[in-house]
Amino acid sequence: MTADQYPPPGDLGEILFTAAQIETRVEELGRQISEDFAGRTPLLVGVLKGSVIFVADLMRAIGGPVELDFLAVSSYGEATKSSGVVKILKDLDQDIGDRPVVLVEDIIDSGLTMRFLVEHLKAQKPSALRTCSLLVRESAQVGGLTLDYVGFRIPPAFVIGYGLDVGQRYRNLPYIATYRDG
Ligand code: IMP
Ligand code: MG
Numbered sequence: 001m002t003a004d005q006y007p008p009p010g011d012l013g014e015i016l017f018t019a020a021q022i023e024t025r026v027e028e029l030g031r032q033i034s035e036d037f038a039g040r041t042p043l044l045v046g047v048l049k050g051s052v053i054f055v056a057d058l059m060r061a062i063g064g065p066v067e068l069d070f071l072a073v074s075s076y077g078e079a080t081k082s083s084g085v086v087k088i089l090k091d092l093d094q095d096i097g098d099r100p101v102v103l104v105e106d107i108i109d110s111g112l113t114m115r116f117l118v119e120h121l122k123a124q125k126p127s128a129l130r131t132c133s134l135l136v137r138e139s140a141q142v143g144g145l146t147l148d149y150v151g152f153r154i155p156p157a158f159v160i161g162y163g164l165d166v167g168q169r170y171r172n173l174p175y176i177a178t179y180r181d182g
Contacts, residue, residue: 007160007170013178017152022134022162022176025151026054029132030061032149033102036130041065042100045092047117048072050106053163053171054134054151058104069093073113086116096121100128102149106163107135111142118145135159135176152176 017025033042042062046055048070059066072090101121108114114131121129132149136142139156158181160166161173170179 007173011160011166011170011180013157013180015175015177016154016159017162017176019162019174022151022174023057026057026134027061029149029151030058031063033058033130033132034063037100037102038064040100041067042102043067043069043094043096044102044104045096045121046070046104047106047113048090049171050163050165051104051134054106055104058132071117073117086113088120096124096126098125098127100130101126102130102132105131105133107137107154107159108133108140108142108147109137111140111145115145134162135164 041064044055044059044066046052046068049072055068059068069092070090071088071092074085074087074089103114103117103121105114114133118129118131130148131146133147134151136147136150136153137156138153157178158166159176160170160179161176163171164176165171166179
């Protein structure tokens with residue numbers, strides 16, 4: 001065990017999805033979106049910052065024209081538990097009226113963020129609105145929320161890597177792992 005091991009073994013739990021598994025799944029999702037939006041130019045709306053790595057790969061897995069925008073919402077901060085409040089910190093740069101939109105999240109935990117953002121975007125009357133999340137927690141309360149594209153379903157543990165952080169760390173891990181708290 002070396003001093004510069006990253007992440008420190010004390011933080012790293014179990015690797016749930018390797019870089020290769022993620023790549024395969026993201027390509028499948030990209031193909032599906034390409035087919036569903038054939039002849040149209042979907043606008044991918046990534047939710048900052050967790051979806052950055054995912055949306056960058058997803059966009060390149062889409063075989064036709066595609067555009068990109070971002071939203072930022074209040075996050076968990078330094079904690080690993082939700083505050084239960086969603087606030088928009090950065091809104092879209094463009095009008096999405098009459099545009100086909102895919103909202104792209106890193107993970108759906110309680111479903112609060114996604115539910116809030118779907119209502120926020122719907123109010124702007126896009127021509128289509130689909131939801132995409134790399135991860136969905138099996139315990140997520142997705143009642144009333146349609147999840148159109150889902151990468152993987154995961155158990156309750158807090159996860160890091162491939163864009164997902166704990167206190168802003170570990171977004172650069174190429175795999176997704178559980179975080180060992182303490
Ligand atoms: P929700 O509103 O409870 O569905 O929470 C969704 C947001 O919480 C995601 O966009 C993430 O930013 C964050 N989040 C939830 N679970 C995790 C996790 O296991 N690791 C990192 N971030 C998470
Ligand atoms: Mg997020």
